[in-house]
Amino acid sequence: MCEGFEGFMRLIKLVRDERVRGASWCGEKVVEAFLVLANKCVDLGKYMPIAVREALASNPTMASIYNVTYIASKLSDDREALINAMRRLKDYFRSAKELVAKNAVGIISGNVMTISYSSTVLTVLTKVKDGLGKVYVMVSKPGGEGVVMVKRLRGLGINAVPIHDTLVAKYVTHVDNVVMGADAIGKDGCVINKVGSYTLALLANQAGVDTYVATEIIKYHPERTCHNIEILSREFTVEGYGEVKEPVFEEVPTSLIKALITDYGITSPMYEDLLEMYRNFIKDYLTS
Amino acid sequence: MCEGFEGFMRLIKLVRDERVRGASWCGEKVVEAFLVLANKCVDLGKYMPIAVREALASNPTMASIYNVTYIASKLSDDREALINAMRRLKDYFRSAKELVAKNAVGIISGNVMTISYSSTVLTVLTKVKDGLGKVYVMVSKPGGEGVVMVKRLRGLGINAVPIHDTLVAKYVTHVDNVVMGADAIGKDGCVINKVGSYTLALLANQAGVDTYVATEIIKYHPERTCHNIEILSREFTVEGYGEVKEPVFEEVPTSLIKALITDYGITSPMYEDLLEMYRNFIKDYLTS
Numbered sequence: 001m002c003e004g005f006e007g008f009m010r011l012i013k014l015v016r017d018e019r020v021r022g023a024s025w026c027g028e029k030v031v032e033a034f035l036v037l038a039n040k041c042v043d044l045g046k047y048m049p050i051a052v053r054e055a056l057a058s059n060p061t062m063a064s065i066y067n068v069t070y071i072a073s074k075l076s077d078d079r080e081a082l083i084n085a086m087r088r089l090k091d092y093f094r095s096a097k098e099l100v101a102k103n104a105v106g107i108i109s110g111n112v113m114t115i116s117y118s119s120t121v122l123t124v125l126t127k128v129k130d131g132l133g134k135v136y137v138m139v140s141k142p143g144g145e146g147v148v149m150v151k152r153l154r155g156l157g158i159n160a161v162p163i164h165d166t167l168v169a170k171y172v173t174h175v176d177n178v179v180m181g182a183d184a185i186g187k188d189g190c191v192i193n194k195v196g197s198y199t200l201a202l203l204a205n206q207a208g209v210d211t212y213v214a215t216e217i218i219k220y221h222p223e224r225t226c227h228n229i230e231i232l233s234r235e236f237t238v239e240g241y242g243e244v245k246e247p248v249f250e251e252v253p254t255s256l257i258k259a260l261i262t263d264y265g266i267t268s269p270m271y272e273d274l275l276e277m278y279r280n281f282i283k284d285y286l287t288s
Numbered sequence: 289m290c291e292g293f294e295g296f297m298r299l300i301k302l303v304r305d306e307r308v309r310g311a312s313w314c315g316e317k318v319v320e321a322f323l324v325l326a327n328k329c330v331d332l333g334k335y336m337p338i339a340v341r342e343a344l345a346s347n348p349t350m351a352s353i354y355n356v357t358y359i360a361s362k363l364s365d366d367r368e369a370l371i372n373a374m375r376r377l378k379d380y381f382r383s384a385k386e387l388v389a390k391n392a393v394g395i396i397s398g399n400v401m402t403i404s405y406s407s408t409v410l411t412v413l414t415k416v417k418d419g420l421g422k423v424y425v426m427v428s429k430p431g432g433e434g435v436v437m438v439k440r441l442r443g444l445g446i447n448a449v450p451i452h453d454t455l456v457a458k459y460v461t462h463v464d465n466v467v468m469g470a471d472a473i474g475k476d477g478c479v480i481n482k483v484g485s486y487t488l489a490l491l492a493n494q495a496g497v498d499t500y501v502a503t504e505i506i507k508y509h510p511e512r513t514c515h516n517i518e519i520l521s522r523e524f525t526v527e528g529y530g531e532v533k534e535p536v537f538e539e540v541p542t543s544l545i546k547a548l549i550t551d552y553g554i555t556s557p558m559y560e561d562l563l564e565m566y567r568n569f570i571k572d573y574l575t576s
Contacts, residue, residue, distance in 0.1 A: 139526055141429065141452045147528040162526045164429045165453040166484030167534055196454030199487060202494070238427055238450045240435040246455055 002047045004040025008033045008054075015058040015065070019234070020145050023183045023219050024119055027064030028093040030055050031086050034072045038082045048076035060230040061192055061249050063184040063221035071286055085285055092285065096216040099263035101127035104214060107261060110176030113168070113204070114138070116194040117145035117152075118181025124214045124261070125179075126156055135160040136171045140194055142236035142246055165196055169203050178204045182215040183249055185260065186226035189269025191215070191252045201256035210258035217264045220278045226251040290335045292328025296321045296342075303346040303353070307522070308433050311471045311507050312407055315352030316381040318343050319374050322360045326370045336364040348518040349480055349537050351472040351509035359574055373573055380573065384504040387551035389415035392502060395549060398464030401456070401492070402426070404482040405433035405440075406469025412502045412549070413467075414444055423448040424459045428482055430524035430534055453484055457491050466492045470503035470548075471537055474514035477548065477557025479503070479540045489544035498546035505552045508566045514539040 011033035015026045033055065041047050055069045068089060075082040097120050104124040109131035114121050115138040125135060135153055139146040139162050146162055153160035163171055172178065178200060184192040191197070191213050201211040221229060233247045254269040264277035299321035303314045321343065329335050343357045356377060363370040385408050392412040397419035402409050403426040413423060423441055427434040427450050434450055441448035451459055460466070466488060472480040479485070479501050489499040509517060521535045542557040552565035 138454075139429075141427070141454060144527060147526060150529060162529050162532060164483070164524070164526070164532075164534060166426075166429060166482075166487065169486045169490075170483070170535060170538060194454075195452070195458070198457045199454065199491065202457075202490070203487065206490070236452070238435060238452070239432060241438060241450050244450060244452075246452060247458060250458060 002041040002043050004036045005047055005051070007036040007040070008051055011036065012054050012058045019143065020117060020148060022118055022181060023062045023064040024093055024097065024216060026059055026062050027068050027218060028090065030058070030065050030068045031089045031093065034068070035083065035086045035090070038079055038086065044079055045076065048073065059232065061183050061232050063219045063229070064216070066221060067218050071282070074286060088285055092218065096218065096263040097123040100124060100214050100216060100261055103263070103266050104128060104179075104212075104261045107212060107259075107266070108177060108179050111174055112136070113172055113175045113178045113200065114149065115146065115180050115196055115200050116140035116143070117149040118214070120214045120216065121179055121181045122149065122152055125153060125158060129156060129158055132158055136163050136175060137161065138163060138165050138168060138196055138200060140196055141165055143194070143248070145194070168200055172200070172203050172209055173207045175209055178209055178211040179214055180211065182213050182219050184226070184229050185215060185220040185274065186224060186229060186251075187220070187222055187275070188225050188271050189254045189257065189260065189274055190226035191257060192226050192229055192231070192249050193252060195247060195250045197252050198250050198256075201252045205256050211252070211256055213252070213257055213260045215260060215262055217262045217277050217281045220274055222275065222278055290329040290331050292324045293335055293339070295324040295328070296339055299324065300342050300346045307431065308405060308436060310406055310469060311350045311352040312381055312385065312504060314347055314350050315356050315506060316378065318346070318353050318356045319377045319381065322356070323371065323374045323378070326367055326374065332367055333364065336361065347520065349471050349520050351507045351517070352504070354509060355506050359570070362574060376573055380506065384506065384551040385411040388412060388502050388504060388549055391551070391554050392416060392467075392500075392549045395500060395547075395554070396465060396467050399462055400424070401460055401463045401466045401488065402437065403434065403468050403484055403488050404428040404431070405437040406502070408469045408502045408504065409467055410437065410440055413441060413446060417444060417446055420446055424451050424463060425449065426451060426453050426456060426484055426488060428484055429453055431482070431536070433482070456488055460488070460491045460497055461495045463497055466497055466499040467502055468499065468540075470501050470507050472514070472517055473503060473508040473548065473562065474512060474517060474539070475508070475510055475563070476513050476559050477542045477545065477562055478514040479545060480514055480517055480519070480537050481540060483535060483538045485540050486538050486544075489540045493544050499540075499544055501540070501545055501548045503548060503550055505550045505565050505569045508562055510563070510566055
């Protein structure tokens, strides 16, 4: 008997269907799902393996989901510890972005280019807003979440403009730095992000402009390089044509990333440094 | 007194307002405009300088217009020679694409990627269609003419698919060659084409895929490198946001072009070879 399993699955389904909000939002929803389960399910031990499988399948690209699920599965024998850890992870998702933003001060400034919508990048740009010039935002088709980003930034008084994805080569020569979010960080420091991110980082590199990734360490995948992280494909409409199925994410290799700005510090994309940050994070949230 | 000047300007205005059809179509319309003028204008000598200025201003990016206008201006004292040259240029625009296509046989085959809509590339792909696999067409925002290209290709039974512009990095690794048209060829062999072309050629280069430019030699600009060819900007709508003003074209540097496939032969983008082809073309159409 497992009251709450239905509620768990309802939240997991939200994650599966989500198309705009990123890895933080999805991770937080999975935390909420485990909280519902831990609070209500009598047969927790029996249902946890199923819950873990469903959570992991909801979006295999996002390491935030992997890590929340990893912590939950480790605590599946101790309901109170599980509830405690999930509550603290809920706070984590609220506060980590602000820590990332603090670490970005002095790095992200001037004219900036970004891609798509990332709540972490939005928090960063809000924090450093007084030092910003113009913010060029790739529209980021398919999906076009860049328009959401532009509207939020303009709402904050930041001089953000959308650019069509083909215009990156031109405008990236006008900026001081590129900042993007991450849907996952591979174990060697590569980054999985919205399609177009590799092109953006490559063109920035060609123009001598540094690319920074602003991301919570919870998105680090301790076991997989980006090549081994499954990339989701979805149906999108090409205006005037019809449906096409295209991958939503792609890999940005470590060679194109100047540094990762995380809630646990700033690091060049190096295996050892990232792993240490990640271990500190797991220690902070697995033991209380 | 210049009957026909109004008709001339009507055609020039069509060129100025044209947004999908490329350099060949525009060049042909300018030819028609000079034919109207040559056939009807009594004070031809007096009106030619104005006509030349208006023609050149209609689209400063397109060297085809420059060359038609150059030939017309050289013959402005000899009405019959002018009419004769313009008639032969009209035929040129009809037949040159087919010559380009013939030269592309044995070069363009297998899986191919292209960008935007180019009538020259369309003629090439039609010619080599039996050797084609899948043709990936960048949607090419702003404008999105790639969708027109896909529809025409599919109408010919070619397996063409549109891809969003951010997907180039992924799919370019699946193709055997890239082929694009040109709005202008700079005097050193660089190419001006729809925005996104530089990114496409660069990503192809990174993936070890050759980029070919299929173009009539009339698009060669004998006096200007790409840096010195004026790039048109236009207002475009970003869906969900509003109007933005963006350049329509950009430069593809010679280092990223494997060869130019022209109606006067195939050449690597070298100054001397191109200039010789161009001189042969001018000789063929300026003297009769």
